[in-house]
Amino acid sequence: MARTVAAFKVDYFQFLNPDGQLIEGQQLPALARDFERLVTMYRQMVRTRVFDKKAIALQRTGKLGTYASCLGHEASHVAIGSAMRPEDCFAPMYREYGVQFCRGVTLTDVLLYWGGDERGSDYAHAPHDFAWSVPIATQCLHAAGAALAYKLRNEPRVAVSVVGDGGSSKGDFLEAINAGSAWKLPLVLVIVNNQWAISVPRSRQNTAATLAQKGIAGGLPSIQVDGNDLIACLWAMEKAIEAARKGHGSFVVEMLTYRISDHTTADDARRYRPNEEVEEAWAKEPVARLRSYLMDQGAWDEGQEQALLAECTAEVQQAADEYLDIVTNDPQPVTTMFDFMFAELPHDLAEQRAQAEHYQDTGGQH
Amino acid sequence: MAAITLIEGVTLALARALEEDPGVIVLGEDVGVNGGVFRATAGLQQRFGEQRVLDTPLAEVMIAGMSVGMAAQGLKPVAEAQFCGFTMPMVDHLMCHAGRMRNRTRGRLSCPMVLRFPTGGGIHAPEHHSESPEALFAHMPGIRVVMPSSPGRAYGLLLAAIRDPDPVVFMEPKRIYRWQKEEVEDNGEELPLDVCFTLRDGSDITLVTWGAMIKETLQAADQLESEGVSVELIDVATLSPLDMETILESVSRTGRCVIIQEAPRHCGVAGEIAAGLADAGIWNLLAPVKRVCGYDTVMPLYRNELNYMPSVRRIVDAAHQVLEVS
Numbered sequence A: 001m002a003r004t005v006a007a008f009k010v011d012y013f014q015f016l017n018p019d020g021q022l023i024e025g026q027q028l029p030a031l032a033r034d035f036e037r038l039v040t041m042y043r044q045m046v047r048t049r050v051f052d053k054k055a056i057a058l059q060r061t062g063k064l065g066t067y068a069s070c071l072g073h074e075a076s077h078v079a080i081g082s083a084m085r086p087e088d089c090f091a092p093m094y095r096e097y098g099v100q101f102c103r104g105v106t107l108t109d110v111l112l113y114w115g116g117d118e119r120g121s122d123y124a125h126a127p128h129d130f131a132w133s134v135p136i137a138t139q140c141l142h143a144a145g146a147a148l149a150y151k152l153r154n155e156p157r158v159a160v161s162v163v164g165d166g167g168s169s170k171g172d173f174l175e176a177i178n179a180g181s182a183w184k185l186p187l188v189l190v191i192v193n194n195q196w197a198i199s200v201p202r203s204r205q206n207t208a209a210t211l212a213q214k215g216i217a218g219g220l221p222s223i224q225v226d227g228n229d230l231i232a233c234l235w236a237m238e239k240a241i242e243a244a245r246k247g248h249g250s251f252v253v254e255m256l257t258y259r260i261s262d263h264t265t266a267d268d269a270r271r272y273r274p275n276e277e278v279e280e281a282w283a284k285e286p287v288a289r290l291r292s293y294l295m296d297q298g299a300w301d302e303g304q305e306q307a308l309l310a311e312c313t314a315e316v317q318q319a320a321d322e323y324l325d326i327v328t329n330d331p332q333p334v335t336t337m338f339d340f341m342f343a344e345l346p347h348d349l350a351e352q353r354a355q356a357e358h359y360q361d362t363g364g365q366h
Numbered sequence B: 001m002a003a004i005t006l007i008e009g010v011t012l013a014l015a016r017a018l019e020e021d022p023g024v025i026v027l028g029e030d031v032g033v034n035g036g037v038f039r040a041t042a043g044l045q046q047r048f049g050e051q052r053v054l055d056t057p058l059a060e061v062m063i064a065g066m067s068v069g070m071a072a073q074g075l076k077p078v079a080e081a082q083f084c085g086f087t088m089p090m091v092d093h094l095m096c097h098a099g100r101m102r103n104r105t106r107g108r109l110s111c112p113m114v115l116r117f118p119t120g121g122g123i124h125a126p127e128h129h130s131e132s133p134e135a136l137f138a139h140m141p142g143i144r145v146v147m148p149s150s151p152g153r154a155y156g157l158l159l160a161a162i163r164d165p166d167p168v169v170f171m172e173p174k175r176i177y178r179w180q181k182e183e184v185e186d187n188g189e190e191l192p193l194d195v196c197f198t199l200r201d202g203s204d205i206t207l208v209t210w211g212a213m214i215k216e217t218l219q220a221a222d223q224l225e226s227e228g229v230s231v232e233l234i235d236v237a238t239l240s241p242l243d244m245e246t247i248l249e250s251v252s253r254t255g256r257c258v259i260i261q262e263a264p265r266h267c268g269v270a271g272e273i274a275a276g277l278a279d280a281g282i283w284n285l286l287a288p289v290k291r292v293c294g295y296d297t298v299m300p301l302y303r304n305e306l307n308y309m310p311s312v313r314r315i316v317d318a319a320h321q322v323l324e325v326s
């Protein structure tokens, strides 16, 4: 008769229900009552959302290139960013502005990048974080490599990466899990499962009951949380990051959320998903959820809400103005194509650089 | 007979191939319900069903590796990579398996797969969406590399690629996906692989290019013609293997040649053509061969992309230099 040699389970954590009420009957993290902290997070979530709306408006009016919205991901993203320390390292995919703003990436940085200007990836205030990684899931291995660097140098730092439900199908992600397990790396891999990979639904990636269990298969403790519940996301990230920092190895956290927006501004999600699904997602979205909790608890009120919206709108407008001013009045010279290729410009590129400079005015005259 | 765009030529050829050969399977990310991010596979899943047009999990290595497996076992996978930048992990299966399958099994197995994907810049796309990696693929033994530059050639060459008994990388110049319309009859007639197409006859200079650079090269040719220069224009179309014969024959008459490619210059297909001219055409050349190429830099983000890509002026200047030599 067979005997069981290994058995697994995946725990799911949710502390705030979609109506913004605490789910009693379980041990609640102290965080749930730390209103000062929660208000700080809430402010960051609103700031991210106001930014997102502005970025889409800029794209729609021809002032920004293709843009990947983060609408609906605010709790997941802000929780990840808030749980990290400045000396940790983040390896993003392409829509985690909520994480990045916590890390010091500026609103203007993000606009420059999607506005086709390389300076957007030169984060003055997040000096060692990786830049956006458009080739899906590749960033997971960069985070694993960063984690190995910290481990080999005995530094109490943690590398964090985010991958999507689609990206979790790629070898890079599974290889990062394996590396985390092989070397007990200070690595936290977050799957932001927003149910869609462009037009491909979660159910088409595979039939696994959870994506978190891929971590378990590789030997990592792995859990699932409600990605629209800031308290659950932050609690999970703090636990995982601190354990990783203490040398307990790598962790996988799957955050269940929903991509309310189109995949990017170049996409039209109405072609492949029913509107009812999006409406349902609105009923569970993270910002309203945390707001009603904070208001119920007397930690937030309508006046503060209006003041915050006004403040964020002004800040975002200022960033948009700054971005437009930079690309209009201080455009990157054509020579910057060459100047960051190598530490020292090789001779053949020097020749081409001069040629590009000579022809730069014809750019556009195709 | 309808006038269609280049991308519609792709769709038409895919539909034709799905219709005529039950072994043809179209697969890729978002190719099914969504009809592809550029709409190249629009309507195909509705028409041919989920068994023939497959949305895959997000995994390029899987798409390439499984295409090799399917092809070796009697199917004709026509796989799509969503953008040129995402073909890089597929290189393993192309280089180490697809291009070698026939050779290493002494003909017992083969690999009649097609990998098609949009290539090139100029549409304000995000990072990694605008590169021109044709030389990487053209460097792989055992693999054909094809790039159409008109609706009719998209249709005829893709049909040929799918019917071909060996692996073909079919690169679609997305900047001209919807540039020109042309009447294309859906008659199932393929165009020959492995030959260049002479688009214009002329006697003073030969301009050689492929893919989306056809657009600027045609404009440069018009400008040169208006100056009284007679231009011969060749669309290489199949980059590997290379039809040097057509190019050599043309240069034997014109004695002058400029090669235009959007890709970086170093180790590019333009260099291969120039080497072919230096080898077998040297005695017919009246002037040095010039290349007008993308720079050997990372493809810049969109604000600088037109400064990266060869412009009409760069092509005309190079032609003038070549014409000045007496």
Ligand SMILES: Cc1ncc(C[n+]2csc(CCOP(=O)(O)OP(=O)(O)O)c2C)c(N)n1
Binding pocket: A095, A134, A135, A136, A163, A164, A165, A166, A167, A168, A194, A196, A197, A198, A259, A263, B029, B058, B060, B082, B086
């Ligand atoms: C390797 C690779 N293949 C394909 C793409 C094109 N692409 C961009 S986003 C995307 C879907 C990603 O889905 P998911 O991982 O779930 O992340 P989400 O966009 O939903 O946040 C695809 C296929 C890419 N960027 N990289």
Ligand SMILES: [Mg+2]
Binding pocket: A164, A165, A166, A192, A193, A194, A195, A196, A197, A198, A259
């Ligand atoms: Mg997703």
